[in-house]
Amino acid sequence: MLENSHHHTLEKARAILKHSRSLFVLTGAGISAESGIPTFRGKDGLWKSYSAMDLATPEAFQKDPVLVWEWYHWRQEIIRNARPNPAHTALVALEKHIPSFMLLTQNVDNLHQRAGSMNVLELHGNIFRTRCLECSGTCMIGTEDIKQKVPLPVCSCGGILRPDVVWFGEMIPQDIWQNALTFLAHADTALICGTSGIVWPAAAIPEYAQQHNVHTIELNIEKTPISSIVEIFLEGKAGELLPDIVNSL
Ligand code: BV8
Ligand code: ZN
Numbered sequence: 001m002l003e004n005s006h007h008h009t010l011e012k013a014r015a016i017l018k019h020s021r022s023l024f025v026l027t028g029a030g031i032s033a034e035s036g037i038p039t040f041r042g043k044d045g046l047w048k049s050y051s052a053m054d055l056a057t058p059e060a061f062q063k064d065p066v067l068v069w070e071w072y073h074w075r076q077e078i079i080r081n082a083r084p085n086p087a088h089t090a091l092v093a094l095e096k097h098i099p100s101f102m103l104l105t106q107n108v109d110n111l112h113q114r115a116g117s118m119n120v121l122e123l124h125g126n127i128f129r130t131r132c133l134e135c136s137g138t139c140m141i142g143t144e145d146i147k148q149k150v151p152l153p154v155c156s157c158g159g160i161l162r163p164d165v166v167w168f169g170e171m172i173p174q175d176i177w178q179n180a181l182t183f184l185a186h187a188d189t190a191l192i193c194g195t196s197g198i199v200w201p202a203a204a205i206p207e208y209a210q211q212h213n214v215h216t217i218e219l220n221i222e223k224t225p226i227s228s229i230v231e232i233f234l235e236g237k238a239g240e241l242l243p244d245i246v247n248s249l
Pocket of ligand 1: 165
Protein backbone atom coordinates (compact mmCIF):
# COMPACT_ATOMS: atom_id res chain seq x y z
CA MET A 1 0.00 0.00 0.00
CA LEU A 2 2.71 2.42 1.13
CA GLU A 3 4.74 1.80 -2.04
CA ASN A 4 2.08 2.69 -4.58
CA SER A 5 0.78 5.69 -2.61
CA HIS A 6 4.35 7.01 -2.63
CA HIS A 7 4.46 6.28 -6.34
CA HIS A 8 1.13 8.08 -6.76
CA THR A 9 2.33 11.22 -4.98
CA LEU A 10 5.52 11.17 -7.03
CA GLU A 11 3.48 11.01 -10.25
CA LYS A 12 1.27 13.85 -9.04
CA ALA A 13 4.33 15.98 -8.21
CA ARG A 14 5.86 15.22 -11.61
CA ALA A 15 2.66 16.26 -13.40
CA ILE A 16 2.47 19.53 -11.47
CA LEU A 17 6.14 20.37 -12.12
CA LYS A 18 5.87 19.35 -15.78
CA HIS A 19 3.15 21.95 -16.33
CA SER A 20 4.67 24.67 -14.15
CA ARG A 21 5.70 27.83 -16.03
CA SER A 22 6.95 29.58 -12.92
CA LEU A 23 8.54 27.67 -10.05
CA PHE A 24 9.61 28.96 -6.63
CA VAL A 25 12.07 26.72 -4.76
CA LEU A 26 12.95 27.07 -1.06
CA THR A 27 15.85 24.99 0.23
CA GLY A 28 17.17 24.28 3.71
CA ALA A 29 20.09 22.42 5.26
CA GLY A 30 18.64 19.06 4.18
CA ILE A 31 19.58 19.67 0.56
CA SER A 32 23.25 19.86 1.58
CA ALA A 33 23.09 16.90 3.98
CA GLU A 34 24.20 14.44 1.26
CA SER A 35 27.21 16.67 0.62
CA GLY A 36 28.24 15.89 4.20
CA ILE A 37 27.32 19.30 5.64
CA PRO A 38 25.94 18.97 9.18
CA THR A 39 22.31 20.14 9.35
CA PHE A 40 21.28 22.65 12.00
CA ARG A 41 19.05 20.50 14.07
CA GLY A 42 20.29 17.07 13.12
CA LYS A 43 22.30 15.11 15.68
CA ASP A 44 25.48 15.96 13.72
CA GLY A 45 24.77 19.68 14.11
CA LEU A 46 26.74 19.90 17.33
CA TRP A 47 30.24 21.33 17.58
CA LYS A 48 32.23 20.94 20.79
CA SER A 49 28.90 20.47 22.61
CA TYR A 50 27.67 23.89 21.42
CA SER A 51 24.42 23.97 19.44
CA ALA A 52 24.14 26.17 16.35
CA MET A 53 21.40 28.07 18.13
CA ASP A 54 23.85 29.17 20.83
CA LEU A 55 26.54 30.36 18.44
CA ALA A 56 24.58 31.87 15.52
CA THR A 57 23.58 34.97 17.49
CA PRO A 58 24.89 38.55 17.87
CA GLU A 59 25.14 37.98 21.62
CA ALA A 60 27.47 35.00 21.16
CA PHE A 61 29.70 37.06 18.85
CA GLN A 62 29.66 39.99 21.25
CA LYS A 63 30.62 37.71 24.13
CA ASP A 64 33.25 35.60 22.40
CA PRO A 65 34.02 36.53 18.77
CA VAL A 66 37.02 34.19 18.67
CA LEU A 67 34.88 31.15 19.60
CA VAL A 68 32.23 32.08 17.01
CA TRP A 69 34.90 32.54 14.32
CA GLU A 70 36.40 29.20 15.29
CA TRP A 71 32.97 27.62 14.63
CA TYR A 72 32.64 29.37 11.25
CA HIS A 73 36.18 28.40 10.23
CA TRP A 74 35.33 24.79 11.13
CA ARG A 75 32.18 24.94 8.95
CA GLN A 76 34.00 26.71 6.10
CA GLU A 77 36.59 23.93 6.08
CA ILE A 78 33.92 21.21 5.91
CA ILE A 79 32.09 23.04 3.11
CA ARG A 80 35.29 23.78 1.14
CA ASN A 81 36.10 20.05 1.16
CA ALA A 82 32.53 19.10 0.26
CA ARG A 83 30.94 19.05 -3.18
CA PRO A 84 27.46 19.86 -4.43
CA ASN A 85 25.34 16.69 -4.50
CA PRO A 86 22.80 15.44 -7.12
CA ALA A 87 20.04 17.45 -5.40
CA HIS A 88 21.90 20.71 -6.14
CA THR A 89 22.57 19.57 -9.70
CA ALA A 90 18.92 18.63 -10.25
CA LEU A 91 17.90 22.18 -9.32
CA VAL A 92 20.37 23.56 -11.89
CA ALA A 93 18.64 21.42 -14.55
CA LEU A 94 15.21 22.51 -13.29
CA GLU A 95 16.24 26.19 -13.55
CA LYS A 96 17.08 25.63 -17.23
CA HIS A 97 13.86 23.73 -17.86
CA ILE A 98 11.29 26.10 -16.32
CA PRO A 99 10.75 29.52 -17.97
CA SER A 100 10.42 31.48 -14.74
CA PHE A 101 12.40 30.16 -11.75
CA MET A 102 13.49 31.46 -8.34
CA LEU A 103 15.71 29.65 -5.85
CA LEU A 104 15.55 31.01 -2.30
CA THR A 105 17.95 29.25 0.03
CA GLN A 106 18.25 29.37 3.81
CA ASN A 107 21.69 27.80 3.47
CA VAL A 108 24.87 29.84 3.72
CA ASP A 109 27.13 27.15 2.19
CA ASN A 110 27.38 28.53 -1.37
CA LEU A 111 26.78 25.00 -2.74
CA HIS A 112 23.91 26.03 -5.05
CA GLN A 113 26.27 28.53 -6.70
CA ARG A 114 29.07 25.95 -6.92
CA ALA A 115 26.61 23.52 -8.56
CA GLY A 116 25.86 26.14 -11.23
CA SER A 117 22.54 27.65 -10.12
CA MET A 118 22.42 31.09 -11.73
CA ASN A 119 19.89 33.01 -9.70
CA VAL A 120 20.27 32.17 -6.00
CA LEU A 121 18.66 34.37 -3.36
CA GLU A 122 20.44 33.88 -0.03
CA LEU A 123 17.95 34.61 2.75
CA HIS A 124 20.48 34.03 5.53
CA GLY A 125 23.68 35.29 3.89
CA ASN A 126 26.84 33.48 2.84
CA ILE A 127 29.44 31.86 5.11
CA PHE A 128 32.27 32.83 2.72
CA ARG A 129 31.46 36.54 2.90
CA THR A 130 32.60 38.82 5.73
CA ARG A 131 31.17 42.16 6.84
CA CYS A 132 33.03 44.86 8.74
CA LEU A 133 31.52 46.01 12.03
CA GLU A 134 32.95 49.52 11.41
CA CYS A 135 32.58 50.34 7.71
CA SER A 136 30.02 47.59 6.82
CA GLY A 137 32.20 46.70 3.83
CA THR A 138 31.63 43.13 2.68
CA CYS A 139 33.98 40.83 0.81
CA MET A 140 34.05 37.20 -0.30
CA ILE A 141 36.81 35.24 1.41
CA GLY A 142 39.03 33.57 -1.17
CA THR A 143 39.88 29.98 -0.30
CA GLU A 144 43.49 31.02 0.38
CA ASP A 145 42.31 33.53 3.03
CA ILE A 146 40.66 30.74 5.00
CA LYS A 147 44.14 29.45 5.73
CA GLN A 148 44.62 32.75 7.54
CA LYS A 149 43.96 31.25 10.95
CA VAL A 150 44.12 34.57 12.76
CA PRO A 151 41.45 34.29 15.42
CA LEU A 152 39.81 37.61 14.52
CA PRO A 153 39.85 38.69 10.85
CA VAL A 154 40.26 42.46 10.56
CA CYS A 155 39.11 44.85 7.82
CA SER A 156 41.52 47.15 5.95
CA CYS A 157 39.82 50.00 7.88
CA GLY A 158 40.87 48.32 11.14
CA GLY A 159 37.34 47.20 12.05
CA ILE A 160 36.60 43.65 13.17
CA LEU A 161 35.05 41.41 10.49
CA ARG A 162 32.00 39.21 11.18
CA PRO A 163 30.55 36.44 9.01
CA ASP A 164 28.07 38.06 6.61
CA VAL A 165 25.21 35.78 7.66
CA VAL A 166 21.86 36.52 9.38
CA TRP A 167 21.98 35.44 13.03
CA PHE A 168 18.95 34.56 15.15
CA GLY A 169 17.24 37.75 16.26
CA GLU A 170 18.66 39.69 13.28
CA MET A 171 16.62 41.07 10.40
CA ILE A 172 16.69 39.14 7.17
CA PRO A 173 17.53 41.15 4.00
CA GLN A 174 14.24 42.91 3.25
CA ASP A 175 14.89 43.32 -0.49
CA ILE A 176 15.47 39.58 -0.91
CA TRP A 177 12.45 38.76 1.23
CA GLN A 178 10.12 41.11 -0.67
CA ASN A 179 11.46 39.84 -4.01
CA ALA A 180 10.77 36.27 -2.94
CA LEU A 181 7.21 36.97 -1.76
CA THR A 182 6.37 38.88 -4.95
CA PHE A 183 7.64 36.04 -7.13
CA LEU A 184 5.94 33.40 -4.97
CA ALA A 185 2.56 35.17 -5.07
CA HIS A 186 2.49 34.78 -8.87
CA ALA A 187 4.19 31.37 -9.19
CA ASP A 188 2.39 28.20 -10.29
CA THR A 189 4.27 25.98 -7.84
CA ALA A 190 6.44 26.13 -4.72
CA LEU A 191 8.88 23.29 -4.06
CA ILE A 192 10.06 23.23 -0.44
CA CYS A 193 13.09 21.05 -0.03
CA GLY A 194 15.05 19.84 3.02
CA THR A 195 13.92 22.29 5.64
CA SER A 196 12.55 21.60 9.12
CA GLY A 197 10.12 24.48 8.72
CA ILE A 198 11.05 25.84 12.14
CA VAL A 199 13.02 29.00 11.33
CA TRP A 200 11.01 32.17 10.62
CA PRO A 201 10.20 33.93 8.41
CA ALA A 202 11.09 31.19 5.84
CA ALA A 203 8.71 28.87 7.70
CA ALA A 204 5.83 31.15 6.65
CA ILE A 205 6.38 30.37 2.95
CA PRO A 206 4.09 27.32 2.59
CA GLU A 207 1.17 29.16 4.21
CA TYR A 208 1.79 32.21 2.01
CA ALA A 209 1.89 29.99 -1.08
CA GLN A 210 -1.39 28.31 -0.13
CA GLN A 211 -3.03 31.72 0.36
CA HIS A 212 -2.02 32.59 -3.21
CA ASN A 213 -3.31 29.34 -4.72
CA VAL A 214 0.21 28.17 -5.51
CA HIS A 215 0.76 24.39 -5.70
CA THR A 216 2.98 23.34 -2.77
CA ILE A 217 5.26 20.30 -2.82
CA GLU A 218 7.46 19.45 0.18
CA LEU A 219 10.42 17.07 -0.08
CA ASN A 220 11.94 15.77 3.18
CA ILE A 221 13.17 12.54 4.75
CA GLU A 222 10.56 13.02 7.50
CA LYS A 223 7.35 14.95 8.23
CA THR A 224 7.75 18.55 9.45
CA PRO A 225 5.39 21.23 10.85
CA ILE A 226 4.70 22.35 7.26
CA SER A 227 3.83 18.85 6.01
CA SER A 228 0.22 19.34 7.10
CA ILE A 229 -0.03 22.57 5.09
CA VAL A 230 1.44 21.46 1.74
CA GLU A 231 -0.51 19.83 -1.09
CA ILE A 232 2.03 17.04 -1.66
CA PHE A 233 4.57 15.58 0.77
CA LEU A 234 7.35 13.54 -0.88
CA GLU A 235 9.26 11.39 1.57
CA GLY A 236 12.85 10.69 0.61
CA LYS A 237 16.35 12.04 0.25
CA ALA A 238 16.71 15.16 -1.89
CA GLY A 239 19.80 13.70 -3.60
CA GLU A 240 17.73 10.74 -4.79
CA LEU A 241 14.21 12.11 -5.33
CA LEU A 242 15.04 15.40 -7.04
CA PRO A 243 17.15 13.88 -9.87
CA ASP A 244 14.47 11.19 -10.25
CA ILE A 245 11.75 13.83 -10.69
CA VAL A 246 13.75 16.24 -12.84
CA ASN A 247 15.09 13.54 -15.21
CA SER A 248 11.54 12.48 -15.99
CA LEU A 249 10.17 15.96 -16.78
C1 BV8 B 1 13.98 37.35 12.60
C2 BV8 B 1 22.52 31.71 9.23
C3 BV8 B 1 13.20 39.10 13.84
C4 BV8 B 1 23.48 31.59 10.33
C5 BV8 B 1 20.34 30.96 10.08
C6 BV8 B 1 12.87 33.91 19.97
C7 BV8 B 1 14.00 34.69 20.11
C8 BV8 B 1 14.66 35.26 18.99
C9 BV8 B 1 14.15 35.03 17.72
C10 BV8 B 1 13.02 34.22 17.60
C11 BV8 B 1 12.37 33.67 18.70
N1 BV8 B 1 11.31 32.96 18.25
C12 BV8 B 1 11.27 33.04 16.90
C13 BV8 B 1 12.29 33.82 16.51
C14 BV8 B 1 12.61 34.17 15.17
C15 BV8 B 1 13.80 33.31 14.74
C16 BV8 B 1 13.37 31.88 14.63
O1 BV8 B 1 12.69 31.52 13.70
N2 BV8 B 1 13.73 31.04 15.61
C17 BV8 B 1 13.29 29.66 15.54
C18 BV8 B 1 14.44 28.73 15.92
C19 BV8 B 1 12.08 29.51 16.44
N3 BV8 B 1 14.14 33.82 13.44
C20 BV8 B 1 15.03 34.80 13.36
O2 BV8 B 1 15.66 35.24 14.31
C21 BV8 B 1 15.20 35.39 11.97
N4 BV8 B 1 15.10 36.81 12.10
O3 BV8 B 1 12.98 36.74 12.81
O4 BV8 B 1 14.13 38.64 12.85
C22 BV8 B 1 13.33 40.54 13.86
C23 BV8 B 1 12.22 41.30 13.55
C24 BV8 B 1 12.34 42.66 13.64
C25 BV8 B 1 13.56 43.25 14.00
C26 BV8 B 1 14.68 42.44 14.29
C27 BV8 B 1 14.57 41.08 14.22
C28 BV8 B 1 16.57 35.07 11.41
C29 BV8 B 1 16.68 33.58 11.17
C30 BV8 B 1 17.99 33.29 10.46
C31 BV8 B 1 18.89 32.49 11.37
N5 BV8 B 1 20.12 32.13 10.63
N6 BV8 B 1 21.47 30.68 9.41
C32 BV8 B 1 24.39 30.39 10.12
O5 BV8 B 1 24.10 29.53 9.25
O6 BV8 B 1 25.42 30.32 10.81
S1 BV8 B 1 19.12 29.81 10.18
C33 BV8 B 1 19.72 28.23 10.02
O7 BV8 B 1 18.54 27.42 10.12
C34 BV8 B 1 20.31 27.86 8.66
O8 BV8 B 1 20.31 28.90 7.73
C35 BV8 B 1 19.34 26.77 8.20
O9 BV8 B 1 19.23 26.68 6.83
C36 BV8 B 1 18.11 27.30 8.79
C37 BV8 B 1 16.84 26.59 8.75
O10 BV8 B 1 17.05 25.31 9.24
P1 BV8 B 1 16.87 24.14 8.16
O11 BV8 B 1 17.47 24.59 6.87
O12 BV8 B 1 15.45 23.76 8.13
O13 BV8 B 1 17.80 23.02 8.74
P2 BV8 B 1 17.44 22.01 9.90
O14 BV8 B 1 18.71 21.40 10.38
O15 BV8 B 1 16.53 22.68 10.88
O16 BV8 B 1 16.56 20.89 9.18
C38 BV8 B 1 17.12 20.11 8.15
C39 BV8 B 1 15.94 19.46 7.47
O17 BV8 B 1 16.42 18.69 6.38
C40 BV8 B 1 15.20 18.49 8.39
O18 BV8 B 1 13.80 18.66 8.20
C41 BV8 B 1 15.62 17.11 7.89
O19 BV8 B 1 14.58 16.15 8.01
C42 BV8 B 1 15.85 17.40 6.43
N7 BV8 B 1 16.81 16.51 5.78
C43 BV8 B 1 17.95 15.99 6.31
N8 BV8 B 1 18.59 15.25 5.36
C44 BV8 B 1 17.85 15.34 4.23
C45 BV8 B 1 16.71 16.13 4.48
N9 BV8 B 1 15.79 16.41 3.55
C46 BV8 B 1 15.98 15.87 2.32
N10 BV8 B 1 17.03 15.09 1.99
C47 BV8 B 1 17.98 14.80 2.93
N11 BV8 B 1 19.03 14.02 2.59
ZN1 ZN C 1 35.97 48.17 7.58
